[in-house]
Amino acid sequence: MNPTRTLDGQTALVTGASRGIGRAVALALAECGAEVVVNYASSPDAADAVVKEIESGGGKAYALQADVGDEEAVDALIKTVLERSGRIDVLINNAGITRDGLLMRMKAADWNAVINLNLTGVFLCTRAVARPMLKQKSGRIINITSVVGLMGNAGQANYAAAKAGVVGLTRSAAKEMASRGITVNAVAPGFIATDMTKDLDAEGILSAIPLGTFGTPEQVAGTVRFLAADPAAAYITGQVLQVDGGMVMG
Ligand code: NAP
DSSP states (O other): OOTTOTTTTOEEEETTOSSHHHHHHHHHHHHTTOEEEEEESSOHHHHHHHHHHHHHTTOEEEEEEOOTTSHHHHHHHHHHHHHHHSOOOEEEEOOOOOOOBOGGGOOHHHHHHHHIIIIIHHHHHHHHHHHHHHHHTOEEEEEEOOHHHHHOOTTBHHHHHHHHHHHHHHHHHHHHHGGGTEEEEEEEEOSBOSGGGTTSOHHHHHTTOTTOSOBOHHHHHHHHHHHHHOGGGGGOOSOEEEESTTSSOO
């Protein structure tokens, strides 16, 4: 076996894979041999472009639209993946949004939208893959949280609460599934250059990053790839790996 093709014959679902970090993760897992399901919400052209990029590199992929904050849509998504691919080996819970605002003025709708996608969506997708993975007695689940969930952030109470919730969910799922050979870990990026961060005041943020730059989606994808595809990661579960240029230490 080519040591870099550890996911040959396996299927990986990446939520929110049309852009940003999810896109980079989809490309990285395809390089490891996985057939990649490129989930998206509202960007079919971008999702198709990711599929084409994977195919042009000799890989296998297809795109599926689903709002992963919607219970029925998630169950239908996983059913389609199982019908089409026959298995699901890797789940990357990446889809996420922000609706920033100071707590005092935050609308309940903005609170609910962020909790619903960024936390409940992770629960829904994890629950939906649990049965097939438990039957297979193998699986790797990686949840994209954020350093904001570890340290808090003014103007992001909804986002920080959801991302902190993802850490608790990750550890609970890891404990529930470990005896069946399934690992569940989280990756916590700091500030990564994507659409999500393009309107932020970079100058103010950079002074808080010891390595002095925003990270790239590919740098986050490298850590996800390690957890999802490297045999050496088989003994790691319930952990949060930070990819944050040293922003949060200790
Ligand atoms: P992004 O560039 O804004 O991309 C978001 C992705 O999520 C898109 O593919 C989008 O699909 C998808 N999405 C949005 N709503 C969805 C829904 N309801 N159902 C399914 N997919 C949906 O974001 P990003 O910066 O790559 O962030 C990816 C993840 O990393 C998020 O969980 C985010 O919280 C986390 N993160 C990001 C940073 C950062 O600095 N960028 C830092 C820490 C953590 P469409 O294209 O179809 O809209």
